[in-house]
Amino acid sequence: MKRFLFSIGLCTGLLFLITNCSSSKVSNPVPVSTPKTEVIANQVAEQPDNETYIPIPKADRKNFFPETALETHWVDSIYNQMTFDEKVGQLFMVAAYSNKDTIHTNAVEKLVRDYKVGGLIFFQGGPMRQARLTNNYQSMAKVPMFIGIDAEWGLSMRIDSTFCYPFNMTLGAIKDLKLVEKVGVSLAKESKRMGIHFNFAPVLDINTNPKNPIIGYRSFGENKVNVTEHAIALMKGAQGQGVFSTGKHFPGHGDTETDSHSTLPVVNASLDHLEKVELYPYKRMFDEGLVSVMVAHLNIPSLEPREGYPTSISPNVVTNLLKNELGFDGLIFTDALNMKGASNFRKPGDIDLEAFMAGNDILLFAENVPLAAEKICMAYQDSLISDARLAQSVKKILRYKFKAGLNKYKPIEGINLYSDLNPKSNESLQYELYENAVTVVKNDGNILPIKNLNQKIAYVKLGDDTNSSFVTTLKKYTEVTEVSETNIDTLMTKLIDYETVIIGYHKSDKTWWKSPELTVPELQIIDSIASKKKVIIDCFAKPYSLSRIFNFAEIPGVIVSYQNGDIAQQVSAELIFGAIGAKGLLPVSINNTLKAGDGITTQKLNRLGFATPESVGMSSEKLKQIETYAQKAIDGKMAPGMQILVARKGKVIYQKSFGKQTYEGDVKVKNSDLYDVASVTKMVATLPNVMQVYDQKKVALETTLGEMLPLFKGSNKQKITFKELLSHYGRMQAWIPFYKATIDSTTKLPLDKYYRKMYSEGFTKRVSDSLYLRDDYHDTIMKQIIQSPLIDKKEYRYSDFTFIILKQYLERVMGRHLDELATNNFYKSLGMNNTLYNPLTRFDKSVIAPTEIDTYFRHDVIQGYVHDMEAAMEDGVGGHAGIFSNAMDIAKMMQMYLQKGNYGGIQYFSEATFADFNTCWFCTEGNRRGLGFDKPQISGAGPTCGCVSMSSFGHTGFTGTMAWADPETDIVYVFLSNRTYPDSNLPNKLSKENIREDIQKVIQDAIIEK
CATH class of the missing domain: 3.20.20.300 (Glycoside hydrolase, family 3, N-terminal domain)
Structure with a gap:
């Protein structure tokens, strides 16, 4: 730098301005001592990039x-x-x-x-x-x-x-x-x-x-x-x-x-x-x-x-x-x-x-x-x-x-001012910015991302600002328990059973100028937890906040998320569970522990993330039309409420709940509520296990039912192949009302021969709050299926028998009950913690939408018990029905299918297996079905809007549900409702009015980038 003669007096300075002349150089500028600063400032002074920059000529x-x-x-x-x-x-x-x-x-x-x-x-x-x-x-x-x-x-x-x-x-x-x-x-x-x-x-x-x-x-x-x-x-x-x-x-x-x-x-x-x-x-x-x-x-x-x-x-x-x-x-x-x-x-x-x-x-x-x-x-x-x-x-x-x-x-035009100042593209950019900014600065033992969802994870909040978006998003990946306690000893007692503890430090963006430092009690909490548990600390404040932590060495995972807005919290939660990988670099140093420029990239697991429609080439304005159809369904008494989710390119871009659990009640539907998904059970419980068995070559496309299950040998169904069975092409009846043989034909009340009002020896299969079926009735059901006649013509006929039989097959070949298989093989590792049979074993009835007021079998409000009568008679666990879930969990399974068997870094079955199951083997005969999957209509009526690709797949359910995925557009669509409430015997207006299909059409029309 040139050394100018610095004016000492005001007059000298004014004279300079009047004459506008150049300054003279001096060889001895006023000496100034270098100030004492913290280590962080000295680190900057020592940076190798502190060379003098030579400006280019002004003309250039x-x-x-x-x-x-x-x-x-x-x-x-x-x-x-x-x-x-x-x-x-x-x-x-x-x-x-x-x-x-x-x-x-x-x-x-x-x-x-x-x-x-x-x-x-x-x-x-x-x-x-x-x-x-x-x-x-x-x-x-x-x-x-x-x-x-x-x-x-x-x-x-x-x-x-x-x-x-x-x-x-x-x-x-x-x-x-x-x-x-x-x-x-x-x-x-x-x-x-x-x-x-x-x-x-x-x-x-x-x-x-x-x-x-x-x-x-x-x-x-x-x-x-x-x-x-x-x-x-x-x-x-x-x-x-x-x-x-x-x-x-x-x-x-x-x-x-x-x-x-x-x-x-x-x-x-x-x-x-x-x-x-x-x-x-x-x-x-x-x-x-x-x-x-x-x-x-x-x-x-x-x-x-x-x-x-x-x-x-x-x-x-x-x-x-x-x-x-x-x-x-x-x-x-x-x-x-x-x-x-x-x-x-x-x-x-x-x-x-x-x-x-x-x-x-x-x-x-x-x-x-x-x-x-x-x-x-x-x-x-x-x-x-x-x-x-x-x-x-x-x-x-x-x-x-x-x-x-x-x-x-020109004056400012007032029309559309607010919308012009808040374009949808802004929110998409915001997600992208935080996805690139959130920084992992410690990842000992690759604690990030959390791969194992079969562990107990707790969350502890520090700081004085909100944390709801962070916690809500964490819970979308797996079960995360919030633990709150100011007394350290009591807190540690509450955390005793947890393996990993996520600590979120939340400070308001609105008070950005205030000191963000952790208090002494907060530091003591961190130190205590870190000494006993695997800790991930996530800082939603200035990086300097972490400078007072006593012992970084005992904390394996440290994330800096910088700010405490909703999107920062959502993105950071996604990073913790691997929906995105860490990309950010620390812009400032934190004492001697972490230096500016530090940043660890983390593995991206292909779990669902969250974004805006515009982020994945869709129009949020077009998607607003979904609300019109949802409201039409509610106003038309087609369903009292519903959950609707749309994901594209691995990102959930639309997730909303509408209406109430019942028409007459005041309990609004929440995204976390559970629905009886009816026949979607086939696709999310039985089918993935069947695909694993097929992948392990325990069964082949031409394996016959007689070979799969010896009890079918000698029956009219013994030669039905695995491929025909899953394609609903084995000439089987659609269903049998099994429950009718167990009730009085006049009063419609359960017969004492088959039921007890209390759990007792030999009567342990619970079908409602105070109704237990005798244990051996499953054999009667299977006998009726075996003895049922085949339809005359070989044609597509949707049949619940298929998955009732497959449940029997899976339990025989795997040696475990279907509910265990579904949970252990898929739900736990997929993070589907809200998906299960018999939800009342874990959830309060208030978070489960009722499906019907039953006046013909159980004579009760069916809430938390499977609506399907046969599945109810199987202790709530059917191969064709019985699963309760919410839209987010179903989307995870559909995304796993969309990713050809891979999710969260786990390959559940091979891509070749998925290809076989997503193939329509009998299309030329007019059968649209894949193996277990439903497919778009070939001609005439069908399950979709008629606007999705032929490679798409999914399933619908009697209670008013639908889950569909399209590999060509990379879209997952989930619709859950309880359209059967209060009376499933009323006309199915939801289906007749094509509400689910019209919403699917809206989704397709919302695609901007084809």
Whole structure:
């Protein structure tokens, strides 16, 4: 860096500005001792990337907004028409609020009308209010004004009802700079929509001091290269859309421990350090075409020897360093002049004059414009300010007003303002940002992702903010128990049976400036748990939060999620269970333990994740039509309520519940509620086990039923092949009402010969709360199936016999009951913890939708007991019915099928086996069925909308359920309802009205990317 002669007295500084001459070099700058800092700051100083950056020639710098002849003509024309007072007015950008009263509004109007201020910086308020005020103020301006805003993480930093992007520190963890550029693009589009020309961002401060009270999250990190590259990406996105970026806070606010809003921070850094670290981003940003710079209120002795003299009013800093040494010729803003870092030094009016004379172009948040304008006028009259100096700033301002399109000013249009400011693409981008930002910094023993779901996992919350999205998402993968207790001994007792404990530390994003440090009691809790259990700690706060943890060595898993918003929580939970892999890099160091740049990639298991429709090429607007059909079904008494889920490309993009459990009740359906899925049981309980047996070559396509089950030898069914059986092509009857033989034909009451009202020896098969069937009745059922006649013609005939028989086969060949097989072979490892037979063994009746008021067999409300009568007579465990589940769990099984037998890193059966089962073996004979799977209709009526691919597969259920997957579009669709309530004998209006199929059509139509 060139060593300028720093002016000691004010007069010398003013003389410099009047003459506008170059500075002289000195060989002995004022010596400054290097301050003592924590290890983290020293680490940055020792970074190998601290070389001096050599800027390119000014002529070669990128220019987003090149000057044109038309621009020069307009600027000169406007300037020449201005009075002196109007020119001075252009120097001021004053504060405006849209949430204040008419006194404030009138005051701003007066400044616009009478003092011809050049710009407004908006603070708190709302979009529509600000738009109206902007239009009003602009209508009064002789020359349209600049509108600026601090929107470092989005307009939401100042305006309600707008989108909040991640903080800069979160973005600093992202390696993919194209994503950061996308943020810049989105920020700019929203700014333009609000008539905003300047976004006072990006922050270029390098947060080398963890105790920095005002920068912190606002910085991209502590590494100058990382900060610079992210800032350039953000700027490119914004300025590429025509919105001006402002680098701040020059020359660097990162290494401070005080807030310039309340005092004047001191930066005791040497010239050499400033050149290599703090100024590095500015040099590179200037070469990349940065439009403007904001100068901070700082006390930097190595740049300004006058004691306590703010950089914002220092000619040495603004003119000598920024303009002359660094060659910056863009717009220069002061930081807000009402901040104590400036206002404590000089009174309003005086501070404005000094700031302008130091070389600033725009005086931000002037507290007293009339007085400041008068002071500038007096300085002009006293020849302290020349015509050339005034023209330099005012013409520069006018040039950028032309570049902003203010030569053809148009008011803000109010129509669709809110929707334009909150496009669906924003949420999709947000997911993508956090998927790339969340950082794993410790993964001892590959504890992440959690592969084994057959373990007891607990969650313990620390911090004072919400955690519901995190916990809800964790529980979508497996059973996770929340354990809450402030007493450590009691807490450890409650955790005694748990193998892994996830500790979430949750601090509010709304109080980002507050210290995020863990309290001593919280640190003691972490230490106690870590000494006994496998711990994963997930920090939803600044990385610095972890700096006080006693013993990192005892914690195998450490995740930094940076912020505590819903999407951050969801994404982090996905990472824990492997739906995504970790990609982020730590932007700042945490003591000596973790260094900036640390980050461990983790394995991505192909478990379902979560995203927005737009993230996977679908339209959320189109998917809203699902609600119309759901409401139609409820209003038409086709079903009292339902769950609907859509996933694409491994991401759940739509999951909603509608209506109530019953028409007359007030219990609303929740996503976690359980439904009797009826015949979907075939596909989620029996079929996957059959596929494993087939995969193990225990049965083949041509194996006969007589070979599979000896009890069928000699029967009319012994030659039915495995392939025919699963294709419903074995000429078997559809079903037999087995229960009717066990009830009185007149009273419809259960016969004492077969039932007892209480559990007793020989009568242990529970069919309802107070009804138990005799144990040997299964043999009677099988005998009736064996002896049943075959239909005359060999044609497709859907039959429950198929899966009743397959249950018998599986239990014989595997030596275990079907419910055990389904749970142990699939549900536990798939994380289907809400899927089971006989749900009342684990769940309260209140979370299970009732299926019918039975007046013909059990004479009771059927809730928590399988609706299908035969399955009920099998102690609730049928091969064709009996499973209770929710849409999320069913989606996991369907995703496993879609992934050809693979889920969560486990290959349940081979791809070849799935291909065999998803083949329609008898299509040429008019049979659409695969092996166990239903397939789209070949002609005429069928189970689908007729708009899915022929490679798609699924099943429907009598209670009003449907689960379908399409490999070609990579979509899973689940619909669960209790349409049979209150009376299953009523016409099936859900089916007749094609509600499930119409929703499937909506899903297909919502695909944007084919």
